[in-house]
Amino acid sequence: MKLTDVLRFASGSLAGARARTLLMVAAMAIGVAAVVVLTSLGEGARLYVVGQFSSLGTNLVIVLPGRSETTGNPGMLLGETTRDLTLDDALSLTRSRAIRRIAPLNVGSALVSTHKRNRETPVLGSTADMLAIRHMSMGQGHFLPGGDPRQATPVCVLGAKVKNELFGTQQAVGEWLRIGDRRFRVIGVLASQGQSMGFDSDELVIVPVASAQMLFNTSSLFRILIEARSREDILRAKQDAEDILAKRHEGERDVTVVTQDAILATFDRILRALTLAVGGIAAISLAVAGILIMNVMLIAVSQRTQEIGLLKAIGAAPGQIRVLFFAEAAVLSLVGALAGLVLGFMGSFVIGSLYPLLPSTPPWWAVLAAFATALGTGVLFSVAPARRASRLDPVESLARH
Amino acid sequence: MIQLSGIQRVFQVGDQEVHALRDIDLSIGAGEYLSLMGPSGSGKSTLLNLIGLLDRPSAGLYRLDEHDVTGLSDEEQAQVRRDKIGFVFQFFHLIPRLSAAANIELPLLLAGVPAEERNSRVARLIVDYGLTGRETHRPDQLSGGQRQRVAIARATVMQPAVILADEPTGNLDRATGQEVMSILEGLAAKGVTLILVTHDPEIGNRARRKLRMVDGRIVADQRA
Numbered sequence: 071m072k073l074t075d076v077l078r079f080a081s082g083s084l085a086g087a088r089a090r091t092l093l094m095v096a097a098m099a100i101g102v103a104a105v106v107v108l109t110s111l112g113e114g115a116r117l118y119v120v121g122q123f124s125s126l127g128t129n130l131v132i133v134l135p136g137r138s139e140t141t142g143n144p145g146m147l148l149g150e151t152t153r154d155l156t157l158d159d160a161l162s163l164t165r166s167r168a169i170r171r172i173a174p175l176n177v178g179s180a181l182v183s184t185h186k187r188n189r190e191t192p193v194l195g196s197t198a199d200m201l202a203i204r205h206m207s208m209g210q211g212h213f214l215p216g217g218d219p220r221q222a223t224p225v226c227v228l229g230a231k232v233k234n235e236l237f238g239t240q241q242a243v244g245e246w247l248r249i250g251d252r253r254f255r256v257i258g259v260l261a262s263q264g265q266s267m268g269f270d271s272d273e274l275v276i277v278p279v280a281s282a283q284m285l286f287n288t289s290s291l292f293r294i295l296i297e298a299r300s301r302e303d304i305l306r307a308k309q310d311a312e313d314i315l316a317k318r319h320e321g322e323r324d325v326t327v328v329t330q331d332a333i334l335a336t337f338d339r340i341l342r343a344l345t346l347a348v349g350g351i352a353a354i355s356l357a358v359a360g361i362l363i364m365n366v367m368l369i370a371v372s373q374r375t376q377e378i379g380l381l382k383a384i385g386a387a388p389g390q391i392r393v394l395f396f397a398e399a400a401v402l403s404l405v406g407a408l409a410g411l412v413l414g415f416m417g418s419f420v421i422g423s424l425y426p427l428l429p430s431t432p433p434w435w436a437v438l439a440a441f442a443t444a445l446g447t448g449v450l451f452s453v454a455p456a457r458r459a460s461r462l463d464p465v466e467s468l469a470r471h
Numbered sequence: 472m473i474q475l476s477g478i479q480r481v482f483q484v485g486d487q488e489v490h491a492l493r494d495i496d497l498s499i500g501a502g503e504y505l506s507l508m509g510p511s512g513s514g515k516s517t518l519l520n521l522i523g524l525l526d527r528p529s530a531g532l533y534r535l536d537e538h539d540v541t542g543l544s545d546e547e548q549a550q551v552r553r554d555k556i557g558f559v560f561q562f563f564h565l566i567p568r569l570s571a572a573a574n575i576e577l578p579l580l581l582a583g584v585p586a587e588e589r590n591s592r593v594a595r596l597i598v599d600y601g602l603t604g605r606e607t608h609r610p611d612q613l614s615g616g617q618r619q620r621v622a623i624a625r626a627t628v629m630q631p632a633v634i635l636a637d638e639p640t641g642n643l644d645r646a647t648g649q650e651v652m653s654i655l656e657g658l659a660a661k662g663v664t665l666i667l668v669t670h671d672p673e674i675g676n677r678a679r680r681k682l683r684m685v686d687g688r689i690v691a692d693q694r695a
Contacts, residue, residue, distance in 0.1 A: 075580050086568035380564045383525060384578045384625065385553020387546040464525045468564060 071390055080397035087370065091402065094363050098406025098448065099413055101356035102440045106414025108352045109436035111421065112345025114428035119341060121429070123334045125263075127203050129170075130330035131307050133163075133294040133315070137326050153324050154290030157220060157279060159315055163296060166310035168303040173200035174219065175293040176282040180250040182275055184236050191232055193249060193275045195282020203297045206271060211243040211258030214278050222280035226254040230262035231272040249275060250285050304329050349436050353443055359406070360447030363399060367455035371395070371462075378459050379467030388460035395456035396449055403448025407441050414440075472632065472664060473499040473522060478531035480517055480687075491517040493687040495531070499666070501632065504659040506667045506678035514687040515668045516637055522666065523556050523635045524548045536632075553582055557626030559655070561638035563618045565610040565625075571617075572597065572606040575624045582629065596624040600654065616647035623654055633664045640674055652677065 084091045135155045160174035176195035181188055198216040200206070206213075213227055226249065233242045233256075242256045254277060263271050283289060298307035308327050316323045371378070378391060386394075414432065422430040480492035491514045499505060507515040520526040521533070524540060533541045540551060565574045572593050579589040597606050600620040610618055619639060626634055636655060640648030652674060659665040669675045683691035 071581055071583050075583075079580065082568060376564060377566050380566065381577075381581070382549065383523070383552065383558045383564075384581065385549055385629070386581050387549035389546060390549075390581060465520050468525075468560065 076397045080401050095406040097359040097362045099410035101359040102407050102410025102444050103413035104352035104355050105440035106432045107417040109349040110418035110430045110432035112348050113433045114430040116341035117429040119337050129298040131296040132328050134326040137324050160294045168306035170297045170299045171199040173203045173295040174279045174291045177292045178286040183248045191275050195279040203295050207261045209259045209261040223278050224254045225257045227258045227276040229260050229272040229274040233259045356443050360451040364451035367452050371455050371459045375467040378462050379464045382464040391460040392456040399448045399452030403445045407444035472501040474534040476532050478528045481529045490687050502662045504665045504678050505680040506675040507682050508675040509684035513684040515684050519668050524552050555632050557631040557634045559626050559636040559639045561641040563622045570607045571621045578629045600624050615643050619651050635666050637668045
């Protein structure tokens, strides 16, 4: 029997039982669509996080005070405090050839007030290079001035939202305001950027790092941001930063240096696993669809005993009967899977237009896997019905009317 | 052409053994026109199914065209059925969703005959059996006589050597029954071996050779 004839015959018998066929196609389609939509959500979340990380800066290496050890370190238990990172530590890092620029970072919260209004705002102490490292851009005026970072110049840069809240539509650049107990002159306003990594630059006030240290009465730093010269230099920059700081800290490696790539890779792994898990859960609905197909095919076999008996009488071998039923299941799953893909892509398009922030496209491997699983379960679960059909006794099946 | 020797067919019904066929020895030559008559339960349909390889004997030897077919596998038997045997049933057994032409085409489809040849063979049979204009009709749009003619066309489309007809007129009125009989007898006249099961003596007596069965045995074998 020729393949095209088998397919035509199978399609014919599917078309002959319209309600049954529609039901099974729907079950299959829902399963495939679920896989496509859910994995596209997971993949969207992953791309979102990756995007957020990239907006933090490129070739970024971050130095944190303290070191998390996996080997036993009695320091924590004995109450030994970690050594502070200082501004001089940060400045010493520029010696490395792999490091293009650095930005020391100090964070605190302070009351920011003009003569009319005030509000509690996160205050960031940094240097001129931060603008370039964090890929921020100015709306008005200038960023922090270059020059010696140890100098506590009384100037500040406002986030777009802080500016609006404190000055409304009035000119802010050139005005004076008060942060904590000190007076600062506004020299610039950041362009509105929105959130990145839960850090809203629109709600920040940025001052020179030395001013921040005075303001918060501390000599330590919260972080040091390092931009490596190139992607290839990231690891060397990390190594250099560790070496330089160890030398300055009497040979003790008491800082943690992480690369953005490493963090990104971790998130990437976690979210990929999440996508897989969600896809797997959706695939269960495909298995359910498979069982439904088996059930309905078994009913079809008992409804069509006469037809099967006749096919045998006119010379269909048991193998041919099996192939015919397989073909029916395959055509059914194929149509169901295609309908599911259309449904799934429509669904992820709708989600994409509802939440434009999430880049929602189903990953190609999930689409392929959903398709293959649909076909696989369809054919797998038709093994039992096909066998039953091929084993029917022709005399008995023809005797029934 | 058909040689049965020592054929037994025993069914197990509960814990009782039912002998549907006992010690059947029968030889049928090529081109014979033969009727099998007898009361219900005498084993005539069982014998017909056995000859048609739809059933296997419990004991005995069945030779078809000088070949032992009792020991063939299911797949091999299916092939013999397809190539050498045509069935005509009382209840036609047409596939309801297929058109008349598609029903006739079915054995060719199973045999993997190319589409062109299929179409020409089916077209010829449609003309031969007076079904012109009905080829696209489904069975429920055909009369009883037309349905049986479609069924006979299906049985002959592979040009088998043997036609087995189980009560072919049992579901038809007299006039249509006559019409169907003359088609079958036309085939017999062309040299096809025709075996007819019936309990209508008027039909059965038209055959050149008449077998009578009672209780699984052949009790009479008359040749005209």
